[in-house]
Amino acid sequence: MTDVYFSAIDLGTNSCRLLIVNSKGKTVYQDSMPTRLGEGMQSEMKLTPAAVARGLDCFQQYKQIMDHYNIVSSRAIATEACRAAKNAQDFLRKIYEKTEIFIEVVDPKEEARLNLKGAVSHVRKGKPYVVIVDLGGGSTEITLAANSEKLEMLSSVSIPWGSATASDAFKLETYNEIGANRLREDVKRWVNGFKRTAYYDDLREDVSFVATSSTPLRLAAIIKRHKYYDREKCDGLKFTLKDVTTVLNKIKKQTVEEMAENPCIGSKRAPMFIAATVMFKEIFDGLGADSIVASLKSAKDGIVEELMEKYKREKTKENG
Secondary structure (H helix, E strand, C coil): CCCCEEEEEEECCCCEEEEEEECCCCEEEEEEECCCCCCCCCCCCCCCHHHHHHHHHHHHHHHHHHCCCCEEEEEEEECHHHHHCCCHHHHHHHHHHHHCCCEEECCHHHHHHHHHHHHHHHHCCCCCEEEEEEECCCCEEEEEEECCCCCCEEEEEEECCCHHHHHHHCCCCCCCHHHHHHHHHHHHHHHHHHHHHCCHHHCHHHEEEEEECHHHHHHHHHHCCCCCCCHHHHCCCEEEHHHHHHHHHHHCCCCHHHHHCCCCCCCCCHHHHHHHHHHHHHHHHHCCCCEEEEECCCHHHHHHHHHHHHHHHHHHHHCC
């Protein structure tokens, strides 16, 4: 009997991720491409021709890969860059015309919900509440949820800064105190608002912390002194906020070229790594976190999990 497969695509501001799993939930293919959709977008709030070309190339490659599998159910989502760009719909239409992949632009709440479903497996047996922080390229979602079977979302906020957009706006390719302090103050404002609406201080002692996306995984690799960046090996690693402070104190003295030479950062991530680390530290400092779990699992994992659940329900119904 031919096996069936499920796929998820998560198109962010800086990268695009593809995940394909089989009927048992085992990953058979996983990839991330640096599409850099948000690059050069700030001035006119439009995707540049170069960004559009990178996005089209990415989806054409992903389409070829997906055609090798008997995919019975799939979902592709786009987040902050496509929420903000004036020409996003034209871009998404071009992708559909070239690949027949329909991309759904999701709002911050749906993005946060999918990230929660994907990443919470790392703290399932932990404390009664969990905070998931997804520090993307164009925005950052903070979500508080009850760590129960139903995974009830209690509160969430979308900070309109990610590693790429913050680096551009606050001129933080290399560290400067003025830009870093401006970014800290703005992030602090959003975190404090989240804490108020979530009545966070009443729950603080009962919260576990998970961070998704490239930044926590790369921080974990640096902190654990890995010789090179392997996201699979970093998935589920735990580190402290003190560790992050040590990393920031070191990299803020470095040039972009010096950061690029670090195999756990690399040339593509180096121009935005200072901004990402400043944001990361400010968020978790504001939340009073002691230790944080880095998670490779995110929205794409939440998507395939839901696709599999729906497929099984339909098959059960067909079989009576």
